[in-house]
Structures are given as structure tokens and as C-alpha cells.
Amino acid sequence: MDSIIFDLDGTIWDPIDTVLNAWNSRIKEHSQIKRELTRIDFEGTMGLQMHDISKKLFPYLSEDVRVKVITECCETEQGYLKKQGGNLYHNVEEVLNVLSKQYKLYIVSNCQDGYIESFYEFHNLEKYFLDYENPGRTGLSKGENINLIIERNNLSNPIYVGDTEGDLNASRYAGIPFVYAKYGFGQVSDYDEVIEKFDELVKLF
Known part of the structure; x- marks a missing residue:
């Protein structure tokens, strides 16, 4: 080896606690999303690529809205991780x-x-x-x-x-x-x- x-x-x-705070801070801006995400939500997405994560977390959103939400959340997430880590x-x-x-x-x-x-x-x-x-x-x-x-x-x-x-x-x-x-x-x-x-x-x- x-x-x-x-x-x-x-x-x-x-990293879930930091990521969760970042995503919930951003999805508040979208009225189509009715509830905050939970740690259990994120644990169920571990190992998936972003496209699949968006479909699993927001199956009720249209594809274009999912792409917008996931892009915004990922941008916010990186700022949180740089300041807070995991x-x-x-x-x-x-x-x-x-x-x-x-x-x-x-x-x-x-x-x-x-x-x-x-x-x-x-x-x-x-x-x-x-x-x-x-x-x-x-x-x-x-x-x-x-x-x-x-x-x-x-x-x-x-x-x-x-x-x-x-x-x-x-x-x-x-x-x-x-x-x-x-x-x-x-x-x-x-x-x-x-x-x-x-x-x-x-x-x-």
C-alpha cells in the first residue's frame, strides 16, 4: 500500500450542524419551502451528489427552483464552513x-x-x-x-x-x-x- x-x-x-444552519438561513427566502431542514434530513443525503441531494430534500420543487435553491445554499454553506468549520x-x-x-x-x-x-x-x-x-x-x-x-x-x-x-x-x-x-x-x-x-x-x- x-x-x-x-x-x-x-x-x-x-459538518452537518454548520451546514444545517447555513441552509436554513437561506431557504427562509423561498416561500415554496414550508419547513426548516433537520439533521435527520441531512444524514439521509450523505454520500450523494448535489443534484440527488436537491431532489431528496426538495422533491416538491420544480427543477429550475431546486437548482437555484441548491446553488444559493451551497454558496452560503461555504462561507459558514470557512468561519465555523465542522x-x-x-x-x-x-x-x-x-x-x-x-x-x-x-x-x-x-x-x-x-x-x-x-x-x-x-x-x-x-x-x-x-x-x-x-x-x-x-x-x-x-x-x-x-x-x-x-x-x-x-x-x-x-x-x-x-x-x-x-x-x-x-x-x-x-x-x-x-x-x-x-x-x-x-x-x-x-x-x-x-x-x-x-x-x-x-x-x-
Whole structure:
């Protein structure tokens, strides 16, 4: 193994409380939306791309209104995350520091462009990662973005760490081992290794 590619939400951090505040502050401007979003609403969207998130959260809105709402919410969200960050899982920086001395580290997340940068900016963790990718920049699926990271960085034996069935499927698509972050947001049907908390990665590798 020469490298570790990480999912972000539910694997490295839990951003939901910050994101929830950002989105609810913005959807108040739209009279078609009758209620505030809840944490349960967001937990059910983890691992999805933005188009699918908008359909799940606002199925009663027309497509053009959904696009407008989701765009506004994502713009607001990035400002909130840059100022407030999210909840890092226990010992994240310590673990990344240890792992980065032996392995090349990367992030591939199903997020919009600018989201990973907001994570980096608030928590000052960019120094541990050599590259990152997301569908907001490429328009590609998570599996395709994993392959892009592998090809761009000439990786020979990477693994992927994530917490959802989508992460599992992306790993299988890319043909690399999958480590299931069981403490995250999702349930998976298969995995090659499993961790109950983030700092177990040090013992695993």
C-alpha cells in the first residue's frame, strides 16, 4: 500500500450542524419551502451528489427552483464552513500526521467545488494531503474521481476509506480495497477492513 484516499463527510469530519444552519438561513427566502431542514434530513443525503441531494430534500420543487435553491445554499454553506468549520472526529490531525509520514494522502468527496477548500481553510489540514477531487470540479462520479487521483498521482496500491454504500461502490469501480468507517453516516454491504473510530487507522496500517 502506497497511499490512502479519504472520503470527507462521515469519515474525517461531521459538518452537518454548520451546514444545517447555513441552509436554513437561506431557504427562509423561498416561500415554496414550508419547513426548516433537520439533521435527520441531512444524514439521509450523505454520500450523494448535489443534484440527488436537491431532489431528496426538495422533491416538491420544480427543477429550475431546486437548482437555484441548491446553488444559493451551497454558496452560503461555504462561507459558514470557512468561519465555523465542522466537528472533526477524535484525533484526526494526530492520525493524519502519523499516516502522512508513511503514505500519500488524498481526498475524494461527492461535494461541490470549494467545499474541500473550506474544510482545509478552517481546520488547517491541507498540509497532510497531496491532491483532492470532487464532482463539482470534474462532473465525474466518485469512482471516476478516485481513478483520476490514481492516474494523476501515479499511485500503484491505494485504498479508499469511506462510510457509505456509495463509497464502497466507488472503491469497487476503481478496483481498490475499501475500508469502512463504521462510525460515519452510512451502512455498507461489504468491505475489506472496518474501523470503529478514526484513530484505528494507525493500528490498521
